[in-house]
Amino acid sequence: MIKANYKAVVIGGSAGSFSVVSKLLSQLREDFPLPVIICLHRLKHVRSGLVESIRLKSKLEVIEPNDKQTIVAGKVYLAPSNYHLFVEYDNTFSLSTEEPLNHSRPSIDNTLSSAAYVYRNKLIGIVLTGANKDGAKGMKDIADKKGLTIIQDPKTCEMDTMPKSVQRLIKPEKVLSPDEISKFLNQLAI
DSSP states (O other), rough: OOOOOOOEEEEEEEEEHHHHHHHHHHHHHHOOOOOOEEEEEOOOOSSSSSSHHHHHSSSSSSEOOOOBBBTTTEEEOOOTTTOOOEEESSBBEEEEEOOBBBBSOOHHHHHHHHHHHGGGOOOOOOOOBBBBSHHHHHHHHHHHHTOOOEEOOGGOSSSBBBHHHHHHHHOOEEEEEHHHHHHHHHHHHE
């Protein structure tokens, strides 16, 4: 076990990331001690199906949070379709219907950046496979606040644009395959 003082994990992904997230959550141990906040690009007119599919794979409870919902350790939170998801200083979420950012709502940058400002050096940020640059600025914010930055190894991505966009802005601390990401997270002793 790696002794660490982290408070949350935040994950962003787009094209190809559903299968990676499903696998990662199926491999996370049942007593995983941190909240896992996930922002995936989703079809805005499809309200159901994704969260239900992820729930089938996860050992942890998967929740689409409501506005002002409290963040609880050991739960998985998935950004709702067609809403930006922000982490607030009072340990709650806020949802917004502001204009799309990087052509996306939810925007990965919004979720990662807000988590960076709240959790600072106690945050683990992860960017997975995806076909655009959403998430790169958020990962830079995590790095600037001394959080831990991880990208999916571009060689293992269905679409490597997203992790490579992160690499153009910062040098991620870890470049890992999906299995290596799960193994790393499971070794955390908080």
